[in-house]
Amino acid sequence: MNTQKTIVTIGAGIAGIESSVALSKLGYRVILVEKDKTIGGKINNYYHLFPNNRPAVDIKNYMDEQCRIHDLTIYKNTEINKVQKKGERFSVTTSNDDILKADALLVATGFEYFNGMQKEEYGYKIYDNVITSIDLEEKLRSGKQITTAQGKEPKRIAFVHCVGSRDEKSGNHYCSRLCCITGVKQAMELNSRFPNSLVYCFYIDLRMYSMEYESLYRSAQEKFGIQFIRGKVSEVSENKEGTLQIKAEDTLSGRPLRMEMDLVVLLVGMVPGQGTEKMKSVAALESNSHGFLESNDWQLHKNSSSQPGIFLTGACNGPMSIDETMEHARSAAFEVHTYLQNHSKHE
Amino acid sequence: MNKFGFTTQESRAIDYGQFDDRLLSYVQHHEPTFLICMSCGACTATCSAGNLIDFNIRRLSLLIRRGEILQLSNEIDKCMLCGKCTLVCPRGINTRNVIMLIKKGISQIKQSENQN
Numbered sequence: 001m002n003t004q005k006t007i008v009t010i011g012a013g014i015a016g017i018e019s020s021v022a023l024s025k026l027g028y029r030v031i032l033v034e035k036d037k038t039i040g041g042k043i044n045n046y047y048h049l050f051p052n053n054r055p056a057v058d059i060k061n062y063m064d065e066q067c068r069i070h071d072l073t074i075y076k077n078t079e080i081n082k083v084q085k086k087g088e089r090f091s092v093t094t095s096n097d098d099i100l101k102a103d104a105l106l107v108a109t110g111f112e113y114f115n116g117m118q119k120e121e122y123g124y125k126i127y128d129n130v131i132t133s134i135d136l137e138e139k140l141r142s143g144k145q146i147t148t149a150q151g152k153e154p155k156r157i158a159f160v161h162c163v164g165s166r167d168e169k170s171g172n173h174y175c176s177r178l179c180c181i182t183g184v185k186q187a188m189e190l191n192s193r194f195p196n197s198l199v200y201c202f203y204i205d206l207r208m209y210s211m212e213y214e215s216l217y218r219s220a221q222e223k224f225g226i227q228f229i230r231g232k233v234s235e236v237s238e239n240k241e242g243t244l245q246i247k248a249e250d251t252l253s254g255r256p257l258r259m260e261m262d263l264v265v266l267l268v269g270m271v272p273g274q275g276t277e278k279m280k281s282v283a284a285l286e287s288n289s290h291g292f293l294e295s296n297d298w299q300l301h302k303n304s305s306s307q308p309g310i311f312l313t314g315a316c317n318g319p320m321s322i323d324e325t326m327e328h329a330r331s332a333a334f335e336v337h338t339y340l341q342n343h344s345k346h347e
Numbered sequence: 348m349n350k351f352g353f354t355t356q357e358s359r360a361i362d363y364g365q366f367d368d369r370l371l372s373y374v375q376h377h378e379p380t381f382l383i384c385m386s387c388g389a390c391t392a393t394c395s396a397g398n399l400i401d402f403n404i405r406r407l408s409l410l411i412r413r414g415e416i417l418q419l420s421n422e423i424d425k426c427m428l429c430g431k432c433t434l435v436c437p438r439g440i441n442t443r444n445v446i447m448l449i450k451k452g453i454s455q456i457k458q459s460e461n462q463n
Contacts (some may be wrong), residue, residue, distance in 0.1 A: 204385060249392040
């Protein structure tokens with residue numbers, strides 16, 4: 001019975017893969033549609049994962065292996081252009097003009113990084129020594145030597161928290177939750193590469209919402225001597241030599257603060273992904289006031305969307321970490337399973 | 348009795364039970380965005396006056412909330428109304444209007460005190 005039912009999962013990041021694997025284990029036929037040429041989504045961008053410093057490639061390998069073991073059908077370089085519902089079944093038109101029939105849809109279209117250029121006052125892509133946390137992760141992952149744009153070893157490094165998060169000016173009122181811990185992880189990583197460097201984190205509030213995150217924050221203070229300064233950076237400007245001048249208020253001492261930095265890292269937040277935006281129009285899914293796809297019931301059915309038969313998994317539903325995404329993905333599979341079982345009873 | 352030279356001092360604690368809320372209610376009534384400050388300090392960091400003299404615009408909102416009207420009336424004239432704080436505020440607070448309201452509010456309070 002189950003094997004006759006088909007689910008189309010949109011997005012082959014970790015949420016899409018994990019939920020599809022779970023559905024496949026439950027005996028369903030799953031088709032995964034991915035807009036990129038590779039699967040894994042954002043996991044491909046990371047070097048080490050918080051809180052345990054595990055190589056991100058571990059997760060990537062697990063995902064690849066699961067896809068292979070469960071022999072998932074994956075359409076790469078493919079987008080969804082149209083979703084129609086005929087009776088209880090969905091008809092999904094892809095960008096290759098294929099029409100996929102499905103009994104349920106699983107949306108796993110994820111998030112995108114906030115575009116640091118929108119905060120012009122921080123000078124991203126204007127000053128060479130201003131980079132984002134994603135650029136830094138890529139540098140760490142590539143194994144190349146990390147230097148300033150002038151080819152020197154960075155002696156003073158600033159992490160700017162809340163870039164594009166909790167910020168009316170960027171249109172994002174929410175906290176992206178994971179940038180704080182990313183900053184702590186990367187600060188420790190840079191300090192261990194450059195033991196003589198001074199690393200500063202400029203924060204509004206430090207949101208260490210897991211037990212392990214708080215421990216990491218503590219080690220950052222205790223073992224790495226990272227300096228945490230409570231104050232939002234208001235602007236970054238460039239000196240003649242290419243070093244950077246940053247301005248903030250040290251709110252705990254109540255005085256304005258200026259400092260010269262060799263490298264400034266912007267901890268960019270999470271915004272709804274391209275595919276997530278597209279699903280709003282293609283599948284008429286409702287979004288919440290922050291632009292992420294809205295759950296039908298926040299407490300009881302987090303994975304249900306505003307449309308019956310269409311389910312949500314991963315960061316299309318809001319910023320979430322890798323471990324949270326895995327749980328979310330498995331619960332999505334169960335939610336889909338429950339829906340399909342109830343429907344076969346009625347038939 | 349005072350041969351040991353002991354004196355008593357007034358408590359430094361803020362008596363939050365009975366603080367002067369006249370200015371607070373005036374400002375929040377006319378500029379409700381005032382309520383959403385998260386004390387990030389971006390305003391102070393960019394403040395033209397605060398970079399040169401002892402003036403902290405972020406602390407003004409704290410002083411209003413604590414009913415420190417006397418301290419406020421000493422501080423408020425240091426602002427040059429350049430408006431840079433309004434540009435950087437991540438919560439979109441109309442800080443310049445808050446300053447104007449503090450000035451108005453204080454003069455109203457002083458007037459009514461003189462009349463009584």
